[in-house]
Amino acid sequence: MESVANPIAERISSISVSSTMKVSADAEKLRSEGVDVVDFGAGEPDFPTPDNIKQAAIRALEQNFTKYTAAGGTPELRKAVCERHARDFGTSYQPSECIVTVGGKHVIFNLTQAAINPGDEVVIPVPYWVTYKDVVNYAGGRCVFVETGEAGGFHLTAAMVEPRLTARTKMVIVNSPSNPTGAVIDRGEFEKIFQLTSKRGIYLMTDECYGKFLYDSEPFSIASLPGAKETVLVAGSLSKTYAMTGWRIGFGLVPAALVGAMTKLQSHSTSNPTSISQKAAVEALRGPQDSVGAMLAEYRRRRDFVLGRLRAIPGVTCAEPRGAFYVYPNVGVALGRNGIANTLQFAEKLLTEAHVAVVPGEAFGTARQVRISYTSPLGELERGLDRLHQFVVRHS
Numbered sequence: 346m347e348s349v350a351n352p353i354a355e356r357i358s359s360i361s362v363s364s365t366m367k368v369s370a371d372a373e374k375l376r377s378e379g380v381d382v383v384d385f386g387a388g389e390p391d392f393p394t395p396d397n398i399k400q401a402a403i404r405a406l407e408q409n410f411t412k413y414t415a416a417g418g419t420p421e422l423r424k425a426v427c428e429r430h431a432r433d434f435g436t437s438y439q440p441s442e443c444i445v446t447v448g449g450k451h452v453i454f455n456l457t458q459a460a461i462n463p464g465d466e467v468v469i470p471v472p473y474w475v476t477y478k479d480v481v482n483y484a485g486g487r488c489v490f491v492e493t494g495e496a497g498g499f500h501l502t503a504a505m506v507e508p509r510l511t512a513r514t515k516m517v518i519v520n521s522p523s524n525p526t527g528a529v530i531d532r533g534e535f536e537k538i539f540q541l542t543s544k545r546g547i548y549l550m551t552d553e554c555y556g557k558f559l560y561d562s563e564p565f566s567i568a569s570l571p572g573a574k575e576t577v578l579v580a581g582s583l584s585k586t587y588a589m590t591g592w593r594i595g596f597g598l599v600p601a602a603l604v605g606a607m608t609k610l611q612s613h614s615t616s617n618p619t620s621i622s623q624k625a626a627v628e629a630l631r632g633p634q635d636s637v638g639a640m641l642a643e644y645r646r647r648r649d650f651v652l653g654r655l656r657a658i659p660g661v662t663c664a665e666p667r668g669a670f671y672v673y674p675n676v677g678v679a680l681g682r683n684g685i686a687n688t689l690q691f692a693e694k695l696l697t698e699a700h701v702a703v704v705p706g707e708a709f710g711t712a713r714q715v716r717i718s719y720t721s722p723l724g725e726l727e728r729g730l731d732r733l734h735q736f737v738v739r740h741s
């Protein structure tokens with residue numbers, strides 16, 4: 346029998362396996378062998394989905410809301426997304442400018458595939474969330490990276506972005522608060538970045554996945570600025586805000602023409618997001634919002650604890666996260682000796698020797714940091730940080 350020539354399509358080689366998922370898989374494997382692993386790798390809330398949301402899903406099942414819906418989401422949910430965004434941020438989107446997707450990743454994938462032509466440049470701040478780079482590459486675009494730097498707390502400024510804009514720039518991607526650093530773009534800088542992109546007719550994609558988890562500033566959407574709707578692309582997700590990672594509901598608030606293009610793509614791939622999840626999402630957006638504040642308060646407690654413990658490790662430095670639920674400490678002190686050449690090897694050794702899972706900074710485009718998610722209870726954080734402390738001291 347002949348084997349298939351070129352068995353894997355070339356475009357698949359432009360993307361790599363999501364390294365955050367790889368860490369979780371490695372940690373899971375060790376755990377299944379009976380090892381007591383502390384997992385700081387997973388980027389998902391440890392809280393259960395709030396009960397009112399679960400009840401809405403149960404009602405949807407009981408009422409047999411179990412059939413196909415419109416590919417881009419039910420009119421009811423699209424309206425609920427627009428209303429929530431208007432209430433929270435003062436925007437004025439219509440359901441025709443809203444698409445519901447199978448999670449936040451899906452909206453970012455469909456947006457980049459619908460907007461980027463081969464050769465288009467896309468400006469991406471470093472450290473970046475892994476997926477941006479891969480989906481831009483998959484669309485045939487060219488990533489243009491902007492270093493933010495630990496010294497400045499990884500804060501993105503307009504002055505960093507401006508020199509990267511060329512006649513070929515199609516899009517700038519921003520993520521505030523940031524995964525992996527927790528950095529928040531200062532409002533004034535955000536507005537300046539918007540001025541830069543809008544006057545050149547460049548899309549500004551704002552990933553608002555962690556937009557409600559801010560420690561010392563008010564939630565803000567750049568889409569609320571006058572004239573923003575023409576070029577600003579909002580990528581949203583219910584996954585973290587409402588502890589709904591498994592339900593897979595994300596959304597885009599974008600010009601109607603892009604909604605059309607993305608719906609076309611979606612209609613040939615996933616079709617609609619799960620009908621039951623859509624009903625649950627309506628409740629999440631329209632129902633009581635107090636669970637969000639309660640989660641934020643707990644994340645703040647953990648942030649303060651983790652930051653204190655990391656800064657107490659000799660040689661480790663750490664910028665203060667202003668949002669999301671990640672810290673991005675610099676572990677350079679333990680690199681370059683004992684067979685630990687880079688953060689990938691640091692993470693591997695930390696997992697096998699000390700049984701703590703973190704994500705290496707290489708995944709986010711930097712060489713000396715690792716990402717820690719503080720999505721575990723304080724006791725678990727303490728256990729993991731004790732191990733990390735000893736590990737770094739041993740290897741410095």
Ligand SMILES: Cc1ncc(COP(=O)(O)O)c(C=O)c1O
Nearest residue numbers: 388448449450474524554582584
């Ligand atoms: C920055 C960022 N954007 C978007 C997402 C997408 O989340 P989901 O696809 O689970 O909605 C994530 C998930 O980790 C993220 O960290």
